[in-house]
Amino acid sequence: MSVASGARVKRAGPGTRRRRYLSAIGVVPFLAYVGFFLVVPAASVMVQAFRDNNGGLSLSNLSTVLSSQQPWLHSYATSLELSAASAAIAGVLGLVGTVALVSSPNRILRRLVTTACGVLANTGGVPLAFAFIATIGNAGVATHLLSELGFNPYNNGFSLYSFTGLVIVYLYFLLPLVILLMLPPVEALRKEWREAAATLGASPRNYWQKVGLPVLTPPFIATLMVLFMDAFAAYATAEALTTGSVPLVPIEIGALLAGNVVSNSANLGDALGFGMIVIVGVAGALYVFVQRKTSRWLR
């Protein structure tokens, strides 16, 4: 047991410097594990992205990815659009839901909703895709119901196995995530502020414009970043739903790795992965930046 050995050394004699270093052995397994299964793989992707087939340094993979003759730029555009659209829609609807929830004095309801959100935000992947296929897929229960009412969505331009369909399915796990992340800041809006505003003659609209929204903006942007990253890295739902007909970067990488796409460039997948790391990194950095800006009123 690393705990035992590490700690005993220090107990035995109040440490010389060397013993202190020795006792740091307790964190070595953890660091080694993360290094082996996360840091080395991620670093290898970043390095391989800049290597050609023979192992020499080269920008050929990246230029392939960025070439307009290749499909990859289009995949990035589709992925970005999908993540941005679903994050924006989920953000707005989720914020409305959060405000509605907080306005309720019913504590049991709030407790119930937050527990449900914790579970739903972790629902995704294959079962979620199948649930939507059973609902508004072309043989789904709701599709059947609607066409009996004389409106078959599939005759009116709708398809679940498309960009729009993916946005709808993504909302299922993004909306609960918004509620989880926005509940603390919305709850922190003090009743006194609203009363003070009202005393000074502000309408509810004035209150939201001048007080509520400005205070909520930084945490809201941070939430949007989380949603974006979540949607951008998503693989399972899209693959199970569209089997690749909507070109998303993670699915293209999966196809390259599984050997479904013939490619003369061995490290093309790494270059695509490198692009993902960069995009997620930018969103993550923005998240940290905005989080720091979060108004002290909310703390």
Added chain:
Amino acid sequence: MKTGRTFRWVALGLLGLFVIAPMAASIQFSLEAGYKGRLSLTAYSQALAEPGLGGSLLTSVKVALGAMGITLVLLVPTVIFVNLRFPRWRAVLDAISLLPLGVPAVVIVLGVLGSYRSLPNFFTGTPVILAFIYVILAMPYTYRAIDSGVRSIDLHTLVDAGRSMGAGWMKLFSRVLLPNLRSGILAAAFLTVALSLGEFAIASIMGFTTFPVWLVSVEGNNPYVAVALSITALLFTWILLVALAFAGSGRRRRTTGAFGVEIVDEIEEKEGLVPLPSAEATT
């Protein structure tokens, strides 16, 4: 305010409908199995007879238990050690445990295959590798669960009391610390199992037939069987996660810190560092 109340119930009602409708429709879809208006359990009995079900489930369960074992053996001693001896490293390890959120699952596969392809086949060529990778995917949540468990007990007093009564470190660990950390450990175990049982991207790309991968392969031939099984799996996961949320919040409110209400408390508590509950990124 009348309008406020109407708005509240309409908004929450629509959200509720959006959450419940797909699940209700799935159940109806699987019970009808193509014959509108006639409910039967045909799809469910067919599901049990479907070849490959047992094998894929077994693979998934083995991987999930493996990931759970590695998680606990790796994280519990580390977290106790850091809190006891190196409190200054706490923030660093906390940040490291969040790193997997910044690396999409697909990129982890790319990297693992790229870096370790030359290693012996039992490493990247068998589902064993999945267990090792799932430990990483679950780490942002499991680390938090165990860490808030350790922080909620008076670690130093327990250790000193145990030591002064003559307990060795092994005994201290098994008789004093583990029982006191029960809820945090349970939360981490549940989270790892739930994530491992549902993960699709990595297993599918690496070509291992786990339960979700098998489900997708069945869907083409028999969507009713696939939906019947997937709704069963989903409800099972939900029950697991709800049990976890309540188990964690029953006695001490801040022990688990991984889910639901607890996550909200965590956010308030830690200001900047929000544990991000990402669903899709990991599945």
